[in-house]
Amino acid sequence: MAQEKLDAYIHENGKRFSPVRNMILEQVCALPQPFTAEQLQEACAGERISQASIYNALQLFLKLHIISATKRQQGQSVTEYELTTVNTIRMQQLCCRCGRVTEIHDQAITRLLRERAYQNFKMQRFTLLVYGECRKCRKSETDKKKK
Numbered sequence: 001m002a003q004e005k006l007d008a009y010i011h012e013n014g015k016r017f018s019p020v021r022n023m024i025l026e027q028v029c030a031l032p033q034p035f036t037a038e039q040l041q042e043a044c045a046g047e048r049i050s051q052a053s054i055y056n057a058l059q060l061f062l063k064l065h066i067i068s069a070t071k072r073q074q075g076q077s078v079t080e081y082e083l084t085t086v087n088t089i090r091m092q093q094l095c096c097r098c099g100r101v102t103e104i105h106d107q108a109i110t111r112l113l114r115e116r117a118y119q120n121f122k123m124q125r126f127t128l129l130v131y132g133e134c135r136k137c138r139k140s141e142t143d144k145k146k147k
Contacts, residue, residue: 002029002066002083009064023047024057028067034080034090070127072099088125095134104130 027043061067067081091104
């Protein structure tokens with residue numbers, strides 16, 4: 001599906017075929033999801049693909065909705081990318097102290113959002129990111145206060 005979107009864009013807009021762009025897309029599809037630009041660059045290291053080519057391809061893939069991006073604050077700003085598929089459902093918790101991200105599997109939330117009717121809108125996928133503090137960080141703070 002991702003390759004078809006890219007091919008259609010190239011054909012419809014008179015762009016040139018780029019083997020480098022296709023190699024980057026292959027790596028995007030092969031990487032565990034979500035991934036960072038740095039992880040993509042590491043995956044492409046054997047192909048001798050420039051950092052600029054990787055970032056340009058990511059911007060194009062975002063424009064074509066082949067991937068989506070989520071920015072996170074984990075000490076420094078981190079952008080994670082993920083292939084967009086019709087069935088993508090991602091629910092995560094992000095600790096604002098240590099930056100740890102854990103997956104949430106909540107069938108009630110999934111069911112609620114899938115069954116929810118929005119006027120003039122049909123949902124295809126969703127991402128839920130819950131910010132807070134993990135148990136380990138809360139315990140560490142409690143231990144500090146006791147001392």
